[in-house]
Amino acid sequence: MPVRFVAPGQLPGQGGAVRAKICGLRSAGDVAAVAEAGAAYAGFVFFPKSPRNLSIDEAAALAIEAPVGLAKVALVVDASDDLLDAITARVPLDMIQLHGAESPGRVADVRARYGLPVMKAIGIAEASDLEGLAQYEAVADQILVDAKPPKNADLPGGNGLAFDWRLLQGRQWRRPWMLAGGLTPKNVAEAVRLTGARQVDVSSGVEASPGCKDPALIAAFTAALAHTGAPKL
Numbered sequence: 001m002p003v004r005f006v007a008p009g010q011l012p013g014q015g016g017a018v019r020a021k022i023c024g025l026r027s028a029g030d031v032a033a034v035a036e037a038g039a040a041y042a043g044f045v046f047f048p049k050s051p052r053n054l055s056i057d058e059a060a061a062l063a064i065e066a067p068v069g070l071a072k073v074a075l076v077v078d079a080s081d082d083l084l085d086a087i088t089a090r091v092p093l094d095m096i097q098l099h100g101a102e103s104p105g106r107v108a109d110v111r112a113r114y115g116l117p118v119m120k121a122i123g124i125a126e127a128s129d130l131e132g133l134a135q136y137e138a139v140a141d142q143i144l145v146d147a148k149p150p151k152n153a154d155l156p157g158g159n160g161l162a163f164d165w166r167l168l169q170g171r172q173w174r175r176p177w178m179l180a181g182g183l184t185p186k187n188v189a190e191a192v193r194l195t196g197a198r199q200v201d202v203s204s205g206v207e208a209s210p211g212c213k214d215p216a217l218i219a220a221f222t223a224a225l226a227h228t229g230a231p232k233l
């Protein structure tokens with residue numbers, strides 16, 4: 001399977017700055033703050049239980065006005081084809097993030113049906129959770145390594161919970177990957193140092209309250225990445 005979407009600086013040895021995805025944007029001001037901060041990706045959440053949920057019309061308005069060069073990502077959770085058909089028909093996108101219990105076969109189907117790169121989220125709480133990641137390497141364009149949500153959590157992500165980043169030390173995957181889960185402006189440099197991540201994803205950690213992004217925290221998050229050195233694995 002050809003890799004259709006590899007962000008610059010994401011393959012081993014390519015170096016480059018650590019790239020940020022800021023997820024759960026809900027307003028034009030959020031998008032402007034993310035672009036101003038130099039983030040690479042803007043995430044729009046389509047999951048009604050989330051405080052960051054957007055209607056398709058709202059997301060379309062934000063995505064159409066987003067600056068060129070800011071990659072627009074639709075986050076969905078076990079979405080039907082009907083929902084994805086509706087999103088992709090209206091919202092200009094660069095990537096689909098699957099953040100539910102989608103099987104490898106479903107990842108492959110979404111990728112083929114929509115012709116967009118797909119990032120599959122995998123929840124990690126302990127070392128054995130990493131074993132499940134391998135089956136997605138063959139079908140996803142990118143892997144999102146996130147904290148596993150607590151049992152009975154309303155949200156499968158976006159809970160502001162971190163996992164033990166040392167679990168990733170010494171690991172290498174065949175696909176570009178992103179680190180997520182409980183990242184903040186204060187801890188992201190340490191997370192990068194410990195894991196070697198070259199891409200990071202944040203939602204709660206740059207919010208003043210659930211669903212309300214804080215431009216100062218977004219700027220502090222990307223500023224914290226500016227001085228992260230080469231990975232020490």
Ligand SMILES: O=C(O)c1ccccc1N[C@@H]1O[C@H](COP(=O)(O)O)[C@@H](O)[C@H]1O
Pocket residue numbers: 023024043045047050051052075077099144146155156157158159160161180181182183201202203204205
């Ligand atoms: O942000 C949400 O509301 C959300 C809802 C459903 C699935 C995933 C969600 N967010 C993603 O979760 C991770 C970690 O978020 P946090 O920084 O710990 O709050 C991130 O990838 C978000 O894209």
